[in-house]
Amino acid sequence: MPGTPALELRSVRRVYGAGPSATIALDDVAVTVAAGRFVSLIGPSGCGKSTLLRLVAGLERPDRGEVLVHGVTPAEACAAKLIGLVPQSPALLPWLSVLRNVTLPQKINRGAGGRRARLPGFTEREAAPSVAHTRDLLVRAGLGEVVHRVPAQLSGGMRQRVAIVRAFGLRPDLLVMDEPFSALDEFTRESLQDQLLDLWEELRTTVLFVTHSVTEAVRLSDTVVVMAPGPGRIVETVEIDLPRPRGERLLRERRFHAYEDLLRERLRRAWHGGGA
Numbered sequence: 359m360p361g362t363p364a365l366e367l368r369s370v371r372r373v374y375g376a377g378p379s380a381t382i383a384l385d386d387v388a389v390t391v392a393a394g395r396f397v398s399l400i401g402p403s404g405c406g407k408s409t410l411l412r413l414v415a416g417l418e419r420p421d422r423g424e425v426l427v428h429g430v431t432p433a434e435a436c437a438a439k440l441i442g443l444v445p446q447s448p449a450l451l452p453w454l455s456v457l458r459n460v461t462l463p464q465k466i467n468r469g470a471g472g473r474r475a476r477l478p479g480f481t482e483r484e485a486a487p488s489v490a491h492t493r494d495l496l497v498r499a500g501l502g503e504v505v506h507r508v509p510a511q512l513s514g515g516m517r518q519r520v521a522i523v524r525a526f527g528l529r530p531d532l533l534v535m536d537e538p539f540s541a542l543d544e545f546t547r548e549s550l551q552d553q554l555l556d557l558w559e560e561l562r563t564t565v566l567f568v569t570h571s572v573t574e575a576v577r578l579s580d581t582v583v584v585m586a587p588g589p590g591r592i593v594e595t596v597e598i599d600l601p602r603p604r605g606e607r608l609l610r611e612r613r614f615h616a617y618e619d620l621l622r623e624r625l626r627r628a629w630h631g632g633g634a
């Protein structure tokens with residue numbers, strides 16, 4: 359629906375357990391993400407990033423407050439395949455080739471278009487991409503030579519690239535990514551960031567991205583949400599006002615480092631229980 363945020367969390371609270379040993383994983387969390395934005399969550403371990411992702415993906419429900427994806431509940435959004443998820447380690451089907459791993463979910467998901475069209479304010483979107491277009495995405499992600507290989511014949515970085523192309527290929531309205539590059543070496547990580555940005559700039563899917571890397575957050579994001587633990591909460595929202603595309607050269611510029619320093623400073627405060 360025009361004007362409806364892609365994602366909205368209103369006064370969200372999530373508590374695990376009860377009594378004195380209860381953990382307040384999230385308290386009074388409010389986030390609004392406009393369609394097409396790239397938003398990262400960053401914060402110390404235990405500040406509730408994964409909990410927030412699980413609420414958005416409909417895997418858990420808040421104890422208080424509301425989560426809306428394009429104006430509907432996460433359960434409705436999942437049924438209509440509005441949400442795509444890229445986990446930390448790529449869950450590929452080991453017996454299928456790279457190409458089939460990417461195209462099979464697209465075929466399975468065809469029925470979702472009808473459910474999506476019945477949601478308030480949504481119209482039919484473009485059909486699932488053709489195999490030719492999927493191949494093109496794979497080539498652009500540097501996987502053109504390996505489309506007929508099975509996952510066991512790929513490196514870790516290649517497998518994660520397949521998972522990312524698969525997620526974008528499903529044309530979700532909101533793509534949720536949980537530290538997708540955390541297990542990779544720095545060089546592979548930077549090259550995957552390039553490819554992720556390349557795909558995102560073409561498709562402009564709304565992305566909610568969890569990372570522990572300040573550099574990654576600055577490079578990828580329009581907005582970085584800084585969180586603190588005890589209770590899990592948002593302490594700062596930083597808009598990254600840097601031009602795109604954000605190539606390698608930008609990483610060496612003073613204005614890029616200034617954002618890194620700002621975020622590091624905010625994270626230090628979050629670690630020490632400070633914050634806003």
Ligand SMILES: Nc1ncnc2c1ncn2[C@@H]1O[C@H](COP(=O)(O)OP(=O)(O)OP(=O)(O)O)[C@@H](O)[C@H]1O
Nearest residue numbers: 374375381383402403404405406407408409410590
């Ligand atoms: N199922 C659960 N039962 C009890 N406590 C939980 C559960 N899941 C999370 N927690 C607690 O909620 C808090 C937030 O956890 P969460 O995993 O969301 O943090 P995180 O920011 O993603 O951490 P990390 O960066 O280490 O992945 C932590 O104190 C954690 O111990």
